[in-house]
Amino acid sequence: MARSRSARPRRYLMCPPAHFTVTCADNAWADPAKPVDAALALAQWEQLREVYRSLGHTVEVLAPEPGLPDMVFTADGALVVDGRVFGARFAHARREPEAEAHLRWFAGNGFAHLHVPVHINEGEGDFAVTASWVLAGRGFRTNPLAHGEAQEFLGRPVVGLELVDPCFYHLGLALAVLDDAADEVAYLPAAFSPGSREVLRRLFPDALVASEEDAAVFGLNAVSDGLHVVLPQAAAGLCGALRDRGFTPVGVDLSELHKGGGGVKCCSLELRD
Template sequence: MARSRRATPRRYLMCPPAHFDVTYSINPWMDPAKPVDGALALAQWEQLREVYRSLGHTVEELPCEPGLPDMVFTANGATVVDGRVFGARFAHPEREPEAEAHLEWFAANGFTHLHVPVHINEGEGDFAVTASYVLAGRGFRTNPLSHGEAQEFFGRPVIGLELVDPRFYHLDLALAVLDDAADEIAYYPAAFSPGSREVLRRLFPGALVATDDDATAFGLNAVSDGLRVVLPQAAAGLCDALRERGFEPVGVDVSELLKGGGAVKCCSQELRV
């Protein structure tokens, strides 16, 4: 029998894909030879924004800047816990200016505890927050030294997890927090090293285990309010598994944004205050 679920209102930071394009390749999903339909990308992003608002969530908008085509993926720009902002430091120079743009937005919008990181980290791309832990990816982008840096700043236990499949270069492609209050997650085991799989098994014995088909459809690049789980509509198998657990999956079409290697979660930075 599925357990009873409860939605909690959320606040997200999003950035319209006014300059979205694939002009370079910094992950296995990006191919500059494939044309991008900018109008379609914007329409899909607007649909995602309206889905959040229809579910009772608040959406703040970060102004987009020319020359930063990946700025739509706001989750990479910082991690916010208890109103404390742990800034990003990008691994690739093409995205580095995004970090300053994010911190400027936070400073202008009432956030006073801001941390400029020493070590490379790509925000919620590699940090996932539950009630008990901050789960932290490493292996492709984020420097493991940033895990300790984040733990000191947030005062929460940070659990390092090794990513080994380059298709899942960020943690938020291989793991989703389904209920942060109950430490409930979904993840794709093959994306992690054997030791990290064992850590996940011990910490989250009841986790939803995703299939390869759902993971490669970016089904784990999802956003949950504890009841409604917004995810790419192509991850049909994961939608069925979520329903069995009492969640309400909300499928959206983000096919054009997938060309940049991101989906629902990548476009949605949670402002936890």
Template sequence: MRTVRTATPRRYLMCPPEHFRVTYSINPWMDPAKPVDPVLALFQWEELRDRYRSLGHTVEVLDPVADLPDMVFAANGATVVDGRVLGARFFNAERTDEAPAHLAWFRRNGYTEVREPQHINEAEGDFAVTSQWILAGMGFRSSPLSHSEAQEFFGRPVIGLELTDPRYYHLDTAFAVLDDAAGEVMYFPDAFSPGSRKVLARLFPDALLATAADAAALGLNAVSDGRHVVLPRGATGLFAPLRERGFEPVAVDLSELHKAGGSVKCCTQELR
């Protein structure tokens, strides 16, 4: 019997790609020699924003800052759980100034429990939240020391997962939460160390496992409201398995932003 899914209204924080360019390379997707169409990038971002609103979600907008071309990837700026905000501390110097811009937004908007982290973490790039745990990536960007810091701050168990493929440099490029209450997820096993694959199999024995082709299309860089799963349109191999589980895949085109190694989830910070 097919599971009946219920969408839960969400609040998201997004930042328009007004200054988006690929002017440096800090992951294997980025090639400054390949041109970026900033007009198309903005159009694609607006389509994603409008799609969220059409699904009944609220989208708050963070003003972009000049000379911070990756600020469009708002998921990396902070992690919010139960109204508590843990800021980011970026690994690469090129993105350092994004962190205070995010924290300033939260303080302006009435958040009172806002913490600037001591250890490197790239927020929802490497933190995936379910009702029971926070799954935390490490290996390329976020420090393992950030895991205990997040656990102490949020009061939720944090489970570390080691990433081993540089194409999947953040957890959110290889792992997505489909239903946070039920603990349903999808992931690409080959992005993880052998031990982390065993942990994932134990925690999520019924997970949807992505193919290499769908991972390469950034199909795991997805956002779910418990029913609708917004994901890149190129991840076609995920559509039928999602439908079989009762989810509704919502395909979008963020091909310009893929040139910097980011897609749906990278552009979307959830305000829990």
């Protein structure tokens, strides 16, 4: 029998893809040879924003800046827990101005506890927050030393997980938090090293195990409020599995933004304040 679920209002920071384009192949999904339809990318982003608002959530907007095509992926720019902002330090220097833009927004919007990181980390791209832990990816982008740095600043236990598949170079592509009040997640085992798979099995024995087909359409790059799970509509198998567990999947189309290697979660930085 499916569990009874309830939604909790959330607040997200989003940035419209006003300057979005794919200029270099810096991840397994990005191909500069594939043209980007800027109008369609904006329309898809606006649909996602309206979905959040229709579900009762608040969307704050980070103003896009010229020359920063990946700024739409706000989740990469910080991690916010208990009102404390752990800033990003990007693996690719061309994205570093995004981290600075994020911190300026937080400083101007009432967040008093800001941390400029020493070690490379890509915000919620590689960090996921559950009730008991902060899960932290490593292997492609985030430096393992950033895990300890985050733990010291946030005062929450951080669990490191090794990513091994370049198609899932961020934790946010390989794992989704479904219920952050009950330590419930979904993940793709093949994206993790054997040791990390065992850690996940021990921490989350009842986790939803996703298929490679659903993960390949960014199905795990999802956002949940405890009841509604916003994810790509193409992840049909995952949508069915979520319904079986009492969740309400809400399908969206972010196919243009997928060309840059990002999906629903990448576009949605949760403001846990």
